Amino acid sequence: MHSREDVVIGNQAIARGLVEAGLEIAAAYPGTPSSEILPGVVYFKNMEGSRIHTEWSTNELCAFEVAFGAAAYGGARAACFMKQVGLNVAFPALMRSREKSIEGGLVIVSCDDPGPQSSQTEQDTRLIAALFGIPVFDPSSPAEAADVAYHALTWSFENKVPVIIRSTHRVSHARESVPLYHPGTRKVILKEGHVAGAGRKLGIVASGMSCSLVYDVIEELGASDEVSLYKVLKVYPVDDALGKFVDSMERVLVVEETDQVIEALIGDARKVMGRRDGTVPSAGEITYDIVRDILSRVLAGEGGSARDPFVPDGGIEEALSHVAVVPRPPKLCPGCPHRASFFAMQYLWPDAIYPGDIGCYTLGISQGAVDTCLDMGAGVTLAEGFYDAFNQDGKLVPILASIGDSTFLHACMAPLYDAVKNRKRFILVIMDNSTTAMTGMQPTPQTGITVDGTATRGVAIEDIVQGLGVNFVRVVDPYDVPAMIRTIGEAFDRLKEEPLPAVVIARRECLLLTKGAVKDAGYPADIERDCIGCKSCLKTFDCPAMSFDEASKKIRIDDSLCTNCGICYYACPVQREGKALKAAKKAGTP
Amino acid sequence: MRHEIICAGIGGRGVLLASTILIEAAIKSGLKAVASDEYGMSQRGGSVVSLVKVGDFASPFIGRENGGILLAFEESEFYKALLFLKKGGLALVNTRAAELPPSIAGLLEKREITCRLVDGDGIARQTGMFQSANMALLGFFAAFGITPFTKEVLEETIRSRVPEKFLAKNLEVFGKGFDAATKMGAAGDRRTDIV
Ligand code: SF4
Ligand code: SF4
Numbered sequence: 001m002h003s004r005e006d007v008v009i010g011n012q013a014i015a016r017g018l019v020e021a022g023l024e025i026a027a028a029y030p031g032t033p034s035s036e037i038l039p040g041v042v043y044f045k046n047m048e049g050s051r052i053h054t055e056w057s058t059n060e061l062c063a064f065e066v067a068f069g070a071a072a073y074g075g076a077r078a079a080c081f082m083k084q085v086g087l088n089v090a091f092p093a094l095m096r097s098r099e100k101s102i103e104g105g106l107v108i109v110s111c112d113d114p115g116p117q118s119s120q121t122e123q124d125t126r127l128i129a130a131l132f133g134i135p136v137f138d139p140s141s142p143a144e145a146a147d148v149a150y151h152a153l154t155w156s157f158e159n160k161v162p163v164i165i166r167s168t169h170r171v172s173h174a175r176e177s178v179p180l181y182h183p184g185t186r187k188v189i190l191k192e193g194h195v196a197g198a199g200r201k202l203g204i205v206a207s208g209m210s211c212s213l214v215y216d217v218i219e220e221l222g223a224s225d226e227v228s229l230y231k232v233l234k235v236y237p238v239d240d241a242l243g244k245f246v247d248s249m250e251r252v253l254v255v256e257e258t259d260q261v262i263e264a265l266i267g268d269a270r271k272v273m274g275r276r277d278g279t280v281p282s283a284g285e286i287t288y289d290i291v292r293d294i295l296s297r298v299l300a301g302e303g304g305s306a307r308d309p310f311v312p313d314g315g316i317e318e319a320l321s322h323v324a325v326v327p328r329p330p331k332l333c334p335g336c337p338h339r340a341s342f343f344a345m346q347y348l349w350p351d352a353i354y355p356g357d358i359g360c361y362t363l364g365i366s367q368g369a370v371d372t373c374l375d376m377g378a379g380v381t382l383a384e385g386f387y388d389a390f391n392q393d394g395k396l397v398p399i400l401a402s403i404g405d406s407t408f409l410h411a412c413m414a415p416l417y418d419a420v421k422n423r424k425r426f427i428l429v430i431m432d433n434s435t436t437a438m439t440g441m442q443p444t445p446q447t448g449i450t451v452d453g454t455a456t457r458g459v460a461i462e463d464i465v466q467g468l469g470v471n472f473v474r475v476v477d478p479y480d481v482p483a484m485i486r487t488i489g490e491a492f493d494r495l496k497e498e499p500l501p502a503v504v505i506a507r508r509e510c511l512l513l514t515k516g517a518v519k520d521a522g523y524p525a526d527i528e529r530d531c532i533g534c535k536s537c538l539k540t541f542d543c544p545a546m547s548f549d550e551a552s553k554k555i556r557i558d559d560s561l562c563t564n565c566g567i568c569y570y571a572c573p574v575q576r577e578g579k580a581l582k583a584a585k586k587a588g589t590p
Numbered sequence: 591m592r593h594e595i596i597c598a599g600i601g602g603r604g605v606l607l608a609s610t611i612l613i614e615a616a617i618k619s620g621l622k623a624v625a626s627d628e629y630g631m632s633q634r635g636g637s638v639v640s641l642v643k644v645g646d647f648a649s650p651f652i653g654r655e656n657g658g659i660l661l662a663f664e665e666s667e668f669y670k671a672l673l674f675l676k677k678g679g680l681a682l683v684n685t686r687a688a689e690l691p692p693s694i695a696g697l698l699e700k701r702e703i704t705c706r707l708v709d710g711d712g713i714a715r716q717t718g719m720f721q722s723a724n725m726a727l728l729g730f731f732a733a734f735g736i737t738p739f740t741k742e743v744l745e746e747t748i749r750s751r752v753p754e755k756f757l758a759k760n761l762e763v764f765g766k767g768f769d770a771a772t773k774m775g776a777a778g779d780r781r782t783d784i785v
Contacts, residue, residue: 140648212648216648288654289653313701318697319697325669
């Protein structure tokens with residue numbers, strides 16, 4: 001019997017399953033939607049008094065290799081957690097590990113991001129697993145994810161083969177009641193096969209959250225007499241029963257996220273509807289409405305019983321078109337120190353080249369201070385390439401790359417050394433907010449704190465940068481906008497003298513770390529008073545607390561969001577601060 | 591019993607706490623429930639939608655015009671979430687406004703939606719709590735007595751969820767929300783029954 005139930009999200013459920021299965025080593029690099037798994041392991045190990053080593057790794061390859069080393073040669077039960085694009089970073093080791101038999105057990109949890117919502121690309125972990133013959137599970141709910149995690153680690157230990165669990169943000173961040181068992185006693189239920197419906201002609205094959213959606217939509221449409229739903233849990237290797245199910249149906253619809261994996265494994269193109277023939281959209285998240293739409297269409301096409309198709313009430317859109325709906329696209333938080341950094345960068349050279357990076361900082365795009373977002377670390381190496389392209393034409397143009405502190409440690413040390421060695425002239429702004437903010441505030445190595453709160457040696461980024469051979473290294477508080485502008489200008493003057501990259505570290509804590517309190521804050525923003533309605537602050541500053549009030553033709557500040565950082569004064573040409581910036585611009589004219 | 595509930599608001603204002611309390615209250619009452627924490631990017635001030643489904647559902651997602659109850663913690667997010675509210679649904683909106691724009695009022699009328707405007711921020715501020723409009727709205731919702739979300743069950747869930755330090759104040763705001771609803775007879779005169 002299980003001891004109790006807890007209402008948890010999918011990522012915590014995965015952590016629970018692993019802890020109950022006797023996990024000994026866990027390593028991870030944070031990335032949405034995987035970030036809550038490792039803290040979950042810490043939570044449950046404390047609850048159970050289990051001895052589990054937990055660590056935030058510097059990147060996914062480190063996490064994978066730590067877990068693999070512990071499992072392969074140390075005989076431990078180990079696991080590593082990452083997001084789908086993180087698996088790419090761990091790829092070299094993943095490829096080698098599948099052919100090596102391990103002494104212990106190894107589970108890799110890779111969380112996909114259909115949409116994508118917070119990644120640069122969609123990517124299907126199941127495809128990589130199936131392509132290279134690694135067993136992979138695709139759980140459809142948090143409770144199932146706990147069972148799968150327990151089973152995967154146990155099975156891996158018994159069979160000496162690594163196992164992948166693929167989650168998606170919809171499972172990782174779903175919340176439900178999950179039974180907790182004493183370690184080693186979980187009663188695992190793996191539901192695979194025919195789970196709903198009694199139709200004999202149209203079969204639906206689905207996995208993960210897509211399967212749960214199909215289940216609910218069949219209920220809503222009252223279609224359980226017309227279709228049969230087959231749930232796939234272990235996507236690879238495929239169960240024989242799936243082939244039999246497909247054979248027994250006249251037509252088969254496959255619903256899965258995000259690539260064609262089950263569909264490709266089934267093969268039979270004449271019988272199968274899915275992404276290949278366009279029945280299912282080729283990209284993007286599969287939502288409830290999409291499943292309802294697909295199912296209604298397919299049922300109508302298959303001559304299902306006449307039913308009223310769902311017709312959306314266009315009156316809603318009509319009514320909404322008459323009200324001001326605030327769009328709220330993703331933005332840096334009010335008071336974010338790095339909005340100030342981007343502002344300074346952009347103020348100095350509106351036309352510079354701005355190689356950017358992954359994370360909160362991609363959001364600098366709305367201030368015109370980020371031009372690229374390729375992958376982690378690419379900000380630095382792209383800057384090198386841009387430099388070369390212009391240098392061949394004999395031009396020194398301002399190239400201002402920006403990256404976050406966590407990304408710098410993750411992927412930029414080798415590129416920065418590469419830039420030093422190859423004599424590249426560009427400015428790198430490292431935005432140091434002392435945390436991995438976008439994914440939920442994990443401490444970065446320079447803070448000297450580990451995932452379970454114990455202290456470790458902190459490393460200062462400026463020391464690393466110097467060690468890599470950079471001569472121009474300055475640390476600036478980004479709230480001091482004139483100083484930022486001056487320093488970036490000086491950095492550019494230095495580029496004219498020596499063939500080396502110059503580094504400016506913009507250091508101020510993330511506001512989420514300080515719980516929204518601004519250290520030595522400015523003054524309450526009464527920027528509204530003198531506003532002449534030019535909107536230039538909206539263009540260059542874009543703080544979520546600001547909006548333009550059409551009635552008064554002035555800027556309006558939302559007091560409940562404003563942190564009184566006072567930085568927006570610099571962005572306003574009628575304020576004293578904004579006027580004074582011109583003086584700071586003197587240095588660094590290209 | 592089946593409920594499909596939409597909680598809509600903006601980041602940093604306790605939308606997720608409200609939905610967590612709803613799902614835990616349902617589970618406490620012996621019902622099956624599933625919720626979705628809609629995290630986007632980690633940021634203050636961005637749109638947040640969290641969904642709760644009570645009953646025999648497999649997924650926590652709500653189709654267009656399927657939701658029965660909409661708790662909107664921000665007026666502008668209320669508009670966006672209207673796409674998910676079904677005909678005859680119930681909407682509670684945290685706003686200082688005394689009435690909605692005519693186009694929206696007309697739409698609600700046409701769709702037979704029961705809508706209550708609640709000054710949740712005002713209620714929270716009375717007790718010196720500036721970020722607790724979520725509790726005021728939950729208290730207001732409790733007055734409707736929709737099983738399993740009664741005052742007692744919700745209060746008990748808040749007790750088990752909210753840290754000791756903030757508990758008394760949160761319960762006070764919750765109670766004030768409940769009283770406000772009772773005083774204005776908000777739960778009566780419902781256009782349609784929610785089942
Ligand atoms: S820049 Fe200054 S004057 Fe222009 S809209 Fe903004 S606050 Fe108003
Ligand atoms: S002071 Fe200005 S920049 Fe700072 S949070 Fe308020 S509105 Fe935004």
